[in-house]
Amino acid sequence: MQEKHLETLLTDGKKLLRPKDKNVLREKLLIEQNHLCKVCSKPLQDEKNTNRHMDHNHSTKLVRGILCATCNMVLGKIERAGHSQQWLINLAAYLDAGSHDIIYPEKITAKRKTKKDEMKRLITENSWTP
Numbered sequence: 001m002q003e004k005h006l007e008t009l010l011t012d013g014k015k016l017l018r019p020k021d022k023n024v025l026r027e028k029l030l031i032e033q034n035h036l037c038k039v040c041s042k043p044l045q046d047e048k049n050t051n052r053h054m055d056h057n058h059s060t061k062l063v064r065g066i067l068c069a070t071c072n073m074v075l076g077k078i079e080r081a082g083h084s085q086q087w088l089i090n091l092a093a094y095l096d097a098g099s100h101d102i103i104y105p106e107k108i109t110a111k112r113k114t115k116k117d118e119m120k121r122l123i124t125e126n127s128w129t130p
Contacts (some may be wrong), residue, residue: 017063029066030045037071042068052066080094
């Protein structure tokens with residue numbers, strides 16, 4: 001019965017998904033997506049349901065697909081910030097534009113400084129070779 005309702009749901013267009021059908025729909029969508037995240041294509045077949053998020057448009061409530069936890073979180077942040085698809089296009093263009101030839105300074109933590117000092121000492125003592 002649950003399977004028949006789900007088939008009707010998928011073929012008849014906009015219908016309300018019953019909570020008890022969520023897992024069945026998730027599995028059907030995963031099969032359609034070859035068990036890959038719909039955004040990054042990360043394999044999801046061996047993942048727990050906590051990393052298989054049923055993504056939906058929060059305005060229309062329409063299901064879009066199954067995403068990994070990371071893609072779902074990033075998409076949620078972008079949507080909550082009110083960014084548009086044009087913003088994403090601008091972001092992609094910004095990333096493709098390249099960088100300046102200036103290296104940003106790396107923050108040296110106490111642990112990294114200790115390791116760096118130890119390497120200097122070993123090199124100075126000539127007891128370490130790369």
